[in-house]
């Protein structure tokens with residue numbers, strides 16, 4: 259695409275240096291990715307400022323640069339007010355506005371995004387849709403998966419992915435939308451059709467500072483659904499009737515609303531819920547029909563995820579029978595209440611719960627299946643919200659019988675300092691502290707008996723542990739497996 263053509267989308271004129279209208283071959287924000295003909299966009303990040311790499315980009319063959327200030331380079335420079343915003347606009351235009359050709363479903367909330375996107379994916383596939391998925395675990399197009407760095411990628415990667423979905427004839431894209439991505443404008447240009455809200459509880463307060471700020475960031479998904487009532491391509495918001503933030507989202511959007519819930523009256527509801535270690539049964543009540551269903555997922559929070567997924571499918575007009583049969587066939591997602599089984603006499607659960615709220619939920623679910631003692635191995639990540647450390651420790655001590663504090667991903671922090679922050683919430687109570695995560699898992703499993711339950715919380719599907727600047731192989735389920743084999747030998 260010619261540079262002048264791209265600039266019409268940006269509504270930007272000012273150009274430094276001679277202009278010969280080059281053909282743009284790619285859009286890049288990392289100077290190392292720049293090839294001949296790339297348009298390099300200088301983004302000010304947390305750690306580095308892209309403006310410092312303009313010269314490098316020029317040397318690597320960039321055809322032009324988009325920046326927030328004049329630069330000392332001899333290729334064309336387009337100066338914009340906000341290069342982050344320009345990046346979203348340019349990426350969307352360069353890849354041919356790919357989300358316009360997709361039914362785009364965005365799911366936001368503190369917990370349950372990954373779980374819900376996978377359920378929605380299963381239902382839509384069952385209905386014959388070609389789906390694409392973007393989230394914490396991977397990007398998935400058809401059956402092929404690609405690794406990701408963030409839950410919601412940077413706008414260029416995002417639009418490039420949507421373009422790939424267009425090329426592979428995907429008709430429905432389902433994505434997790436993080437509050438970071440919303441507040442940074444990474445999803446500007448994404449033409450959502452259905453926006454889904456799971457819940458809002460404390461997390462990411464290191465970034466957002468207050469709950470109001472956090473809620474406001476989440477609300478952008480709903481306010482950006484647009485202000486028009488387009489009958490051809492109607493927009494819908496799917497909201498959790500049992501979460502008080504929903505009222506706020508309802509106020510900021512012009513879209514049609516569909517609600518789901520367990521306690522408050524809602525369009526889609528679960529009634530007479532019965533939970534066991536094998537699965538969950540309830541009556542699914544919807545505007546399209548009512549049916550008694552059994553899903554293999556455990557826990558009340560998963561009922562919410564199922565309801566959110568069912569409501570999304572109803573909002574998209576899928577047949578009720580397809581929805582219920584897809585739900586009954588659902589398999590769990592890696593690291594989300596994943597049972598590790600090597601014929602040991604007690605259940606071992608690996609779960610990604612890493613917020614106070616999700617930890618409390620998953621502990622309560624485990625407690626319901628425990629006849630003897632409940633063991634929990636839990637830590638808190640370094641370089642992230644410190645206020646949740648004492649809270650998570652307090653929850654662990656209150657609900658579990660054998661709380662074992664350990665390291666999560668300490669990152670640049672001292673693991674022992676993180677443990678001290680956790681211990682501050684539970685002074686004078688009974689708990690164990692074992693900084694080495696492998697030893698902590700072995701300790702729990704070696705001491706558990708028939709009737710007990712062992713929960714290993716916080717890292718879920720992750721296959722690494724970040725300590726200092728290094729990343730080590732670490733997989734909770736694999737480590738637990740070894741500990742069980744060790745136990746079985748005795």
Ligand SMILES: Nc1ncnc2c1ncn2[C@@H]1O[C@H](COP(=O)(O)OP(=O)(O)OP(=O)(O)O)[C@@H](O)[C@H]1O
Pocket residue numbers: 367368369370371372373374394409434456457559560562563593594595609610611612615616617619620718
């Ligand atoms: N609806 C829910 N309400 C509360 N807790 C939940 C809910 N769904 C899942 N959880 C808990 O949160 C953990 C993470 O779930 P999931 O990965 O689906 O959330 P997420 O929103 O994608 O998280 P992240 O922001 O880290 O990507 C689960 O392992 C479970 O313990």
Ligand SMILES: [Mg+2]
Pocket residue numbers: 371372393394395409434
């Ligand atoms: Mg996720």
